[in-house]
Amino acid sequence: MNTPVYDFVHKYAGQDVSRFHMPGHKGKSFLGCEAFDITEIEGADVLYGCNGIIKESEDNLSSLFGTAHSYYSTEGSSLCIKAMLALALQGKEDPLVLAARNVHKAFCYAAALLDFEVEFIYSKASHLCSCEINAEDVKNAIENSKKKPCALYLTSPDYLGYIPDIKAISNVCKEYKIPLLVDNAHGAYLNFLPRSLHPIELGATLCCDSAHKTLPVLTGGAYLHISMNAPKIYTENARSMLSLFASTSPSYLILQSLDLGNRYISEGYRDRLLKTVNDISVIKEKLMSEGFFVKTSEPLKIVFENENATELCIHFRNNGIEAEFCDKDTLVLMASTENNKSDYERLLYAAKSYKGSKKRALKEKEFSFKAQRAVSIRKAMFCEAQTISIEDALGRICACPTVSCPPAVPVVVSGEIITDKSIEIFKEYGIKKISVIK
Ligand SMILES: Cc1ncc(COP(=O)(O)O)c(C=O)c1O
Structure with missing residues (x-):
């Protein structure tokens, strides 16, 4: 797959040009990456009005995900979440959004900025980050909502790797003609499993992925996907809704990284991912045979439920392993195709040498209130x-x-x-x- 953004910037960086344009570092080396950090100069396209190299790169992305169109964000899923909601709210008066309770705070900021009402759907989950709802819960919520919601909003996978039955939920949404919006910040890779678990494939109308969370993309790189079945107005207005909340100075370092991500995916990623998923699955089994309680989760997460997860986290840190998240009874490790054999060996060595309690935390269903x-x-x-x-x-x-x-x-x-x-x-x-x- 070609990489038009990366190629353009590298060609420009190799030329003898006096940069009388932003940024102020003028391509001189302070961090080391400045030569490649440009702005929207001639030929570099304009992110939210693109018809050149960025559009070409986004078309590559869209073909990888099978979408009507996929858009880049250099400001994470946080930006895409606001744009998704703005799209769903177009033309609606006094809008109401139904949302599973475990929303990321970007959703709350969107509600404040766009002034929509929210009815939350709760579950009997035992962790703040989880809301384990099914199609029946969604149907009940729609039937009992005080007015017709203009969208259903889910976070999937959640921070602990739980994925609800999006296919069944999307069928309910179709029955009631409600668009399904999914915060898939943790799941860009799900599209490339042997059987795709990506929300768009399973029936979501709009979805965002933080490419940077599971793919080898710089922090901030994310996608906004619009399904083939979405109303045309979504693709017509997506760039306007993204630019409503975005900076007018997108990072070309991140854009290049997103661009290279397409090549990474198109050149053997599915095979590398399958190998990583199998490796992680074997590690989970080994950890359980060592006596740890490892929660069932999406394939790239290893989620320990432990009565002293903080101590386990510190033990891992002392053994050169830094976790993604830890609270008193949950420890989350996130892997990608860029973890290697020595990372896994280190993890198993650290787990084997752990002398603390391996018991599962006894938790009440405290987040059902x-x-x-x-x-x-x-x-x-x-x-x-x-x-x-x-x-x-x-x-x-x-x-x-x-x-x-x-x-x-x-x-x-x-x-x-x-x-x-x-x-x-x-x-x-x-x-x-x-x-x-x-
Ligand atoms: C579930 C979820 N949604 C959205 C976000 C925001 O994503 P980003 O950091 O790409 O803006 C995060 C960040 O951690 C997240 O965990």
Whole structure:
């Protein structure tokens, strides 16, 4: 597959040009990568008005994912999430979005900026990051929502690697003529498994992938995908909706990285991925035979449920292994095709030498409580707020969810009343202060 963006920048960097354009480093080496860090000069195309090399590269991407079109973001899925919601809201008055509760905070920011109402769907999940819902739950939520929702929004896979039955859920959405939007930040690779588990393949209308999370792409590189079956208005307006929230100075380092990602995928990625998936599956079995409890999850995650996950995380760190996420009872490792045999050997060696408890954490189904909304997300986000101690927050209304626990899933969404249960969770995550409406 060709790499028009990468080729253009490398050719330009090799020429003797006096750069009287941005950026101010003029291609001189400070970090080392500046020669390749350009702006939208002649021939370099314009990300959200492209018809040259960026368009050609995005067409390559679209053919890899089988979409009506796939768009680049150099500002992560955080940007794509806002654009997806803006697209779904076009032409809707007093819009309502149904969303599984484990939203990333980018969704809450979109609700504040676009001023849509949200009805959350809850599950009996035992972790803040999870919301294990099925088609039946979605059907009930649609039937019981106070008005016809303009979209259903899911996070899949979640941070702990859970993937709901998107095919069945998308069939329900089709029955009710509601677009299905999926935050697939963790799942770009899912399209390249022997049987694709990518949301677009399973019936989603719109979906975003953080290419940087599972593919060898620089941090910030992401995709917004529009399905072949989506209304035409989505492809017509996608660039406008992306540029509504995006910087006018996209990083060409990230664009080149996304461009090279296409070649990486087209040249044997499926085989390399299958090998990695098999390797990880063998490692999970070995870890379980060592006595660890490893949760069933999407193929590239290794999720330990452990009564002292923090200690296990520190042990791994002391053995040269840095995890993606850890809280008191869950430890998440994320792999990609770029991990190698010595990474796996190191992991198994560290696991074997662990002397602490391997017992599974005993957890109550603590995230099944339903939050009570007092004011809209927008009103709460832009209100006059004050920061108070968590101890004093009972009964107050959450303002801005700057206190979302790692990894950015809010315990309390803006405009919701803070309960004793939420205070307990904040304390568990070591959060001491919260912003509330004055
Ligand atoms: C589930 C989920 N959605 C969205 C995002 C935001 O993605 P990005 O960092 O690409 O903006 C994240 C980031 O960690 C995430 O975990």
